[in-house]
Amino acid sequence: QEKSSRLSAALFGEDCEITHDQLYELLKYAALGRCHNATQPSWCRIYHQSHLAGVVVIVLHEMSQLHFYKFYLQFKHLRKVFRHRFTLTPSTNFLASLYGEGANLKPQDTAQGLTSTSSECIPKSSDLQCDPIIQKYGEKKRGLTSYTLTLEEQKRNDYPIKGSPGCKGYIHTECDQQRTDSSPLFGLDCEMCLTAKGNEVTRVSLVDARGQCLLNELVKPESTVVNYRTRFSGITKKMLLPVKTRLPDIQTRLKKMLPHDAVLVGHSLNADLQALEMIHPSVIDTSLLFARNEGRRFKLKFLAKAVLGKEIQCEQKLGHDPAEDARAALELAQFFIEQGPAKVAELNLEMLLTTEKMAEVSQNKAALQPQGCRVQKQLNEPPHLSKPCFLDCLQVTGQKPLLLGRQELDSSGLCQSNLSTSNKQILQRALEDVPLSTFSIIQFSLGPEYIASHLLAGLREKVRSKLTDMLTIYAGPFEESFCLKSVKKEFGRCGPIQSLTVVTETYQPYVCIQYEVLEAAQLAVESLNGAEVAGSCIKVQRPVTAAMLDCDVLIKELELDVENKGVIYVAGLKKSLTETDLQEEFSQLKDLETLFLPKDLQSGKHRNCCFLKFQKSQSAVDALEVINGWMVKGSKLRSRNALASGHLWRWIRQMKHSNGKQGGNILYEKMEQLSDSEQYLRKKVKKLDQHIKKLYRSLQNNTLCVVLFPGVN
16 A cells, blocks of 8 residues: 555565564664654565554563574464564564663764853754744744644544544534634633543643633543553543533533634544534644654654643653643643744754753753762763663654553653553553554563573474474385385475485384475475385375474465465475576566575585465466476476475474484473473563563554564573
């Protein structure tokens, strides 16, 4: 879709590894965009970044790739929804660079002008011409009608408009009289709760031009309240129990109270009018009045303090006071009209915001050190700003990031430890708070009791053993004098063979073949079971072990994996064929997007198989029919749906080449304990997957969501 943001990453097989710096690049550009000197990531591309609704990073503490593939079936939602998987290369603690000490940032990574002195805070007259306020309104004072939103501006900023399809049933204030510069101003603000219907009004405040409160009323929503948002709205269930006033009552009262030439003032007033389901033709929106570059907006709390010298929305209060907010917005509009754009531009609000945020960050970092250390540091070193982490940078730009879980941000922006909160409690808070933040880090935990070395080693050995069994097939029986070369050739057409041995413990000989890729083993089972090979009608099967009882289910789920969507596996290629040859051979296939040719780790030579990725799933299905039995330079091809084309393909190679000899005592003396832990882990992982599902479904469209498995080190 033209206006939706998309993430494009051309990664396949061997390329599914990124560094922490590359992930940092992605998060930084997604959160800040070009307006804060962030650049497109070097390894992928975000299209339409300005349309991103937000960024959510979900951290699964104590979990790694090992847990993801060990409990692959339990991660039902995660593996079907998230389209890209990457291995993070080992480095310093990435999480610390996100929300604690340790970020390796260059000075330009933070907002510009951080080292400016106070004498530089007043912009020169030449600089004023570049100020977005001057560019929008000019330097001369104007009357209030110059600052009311035009019809086009209202449409662009989602204001309810008369005759608009989305405003059917909305009440018109009928304030249609011509506005003049002496028309009366009224400040309006609402608090909303989340209901089954969406955002519904629970409190309305209206103040007149002198700041007197004309209306401050609680409203009972029509639908069932899902989330009272008490931290922001100040509304509780108990407060609404005796309330009889409904939305139509408020609409009627507002219509009666407002004169026919009234101008409504508010901060992001569109949200209030949408919740009130009312249409008013003349509005001043202070979030747009105090213009910024790149469509950004100052928060009401900051403007009240910087322009009016007033503290509002204090942390000590439970929720916002709509009368206070309505009055602040009204006074801001009055200040702007009375002083004019030039005086407002001279305030240099961008610099004030940057200075304020950096001062907070610096104070917060200093507050974490013991007093003696701070004194000694001041004696030994010249004063300088502490190295900011990613959340610091966001706060500097005026954003208020959200951090929930093992570490959380307190009211002053400090990162504090919080080990007592359960995953369920974290989820509930995330469902409430994530929609209100543009950048969120939500941390769930497996539990420190599951990071013991013998448990991790046992899990690793079990996964490695199961992968080996899935890559292995047994074929036979053969005649005593069968031709081993013929068997190897026939089974080699299914894909690259790691090893082939003859089993002699049976009455008649069998062969044990271990493949390098899952698709090859599955293709052998599907195409050669019951076939005649080396003069014998043979049976082809995988090893029968307890761990392999769910193999068929696992194979089916891997085929449906989002990473394998539109991807097919092709075997039987001659090793003399180059990538260019194959591109030429397969060029006639419709919607072919990428060809991936696996290579041998030691020699660097390509294997006798490849993966083809298509733009459309149906094109992949059509290609399967064409390719099976296709002759390419004298070689007959075999193909099937991919099982491990992307990240899993790389991870299997790592697991196969890892040393499984961890010591018999470590691995097996506590197998009973491991089995009990594994059973509990399955349940816990399934629950975590459900938490992610609920959180994911609550996100707005065009939200970039990243899930991290950081492991234990």
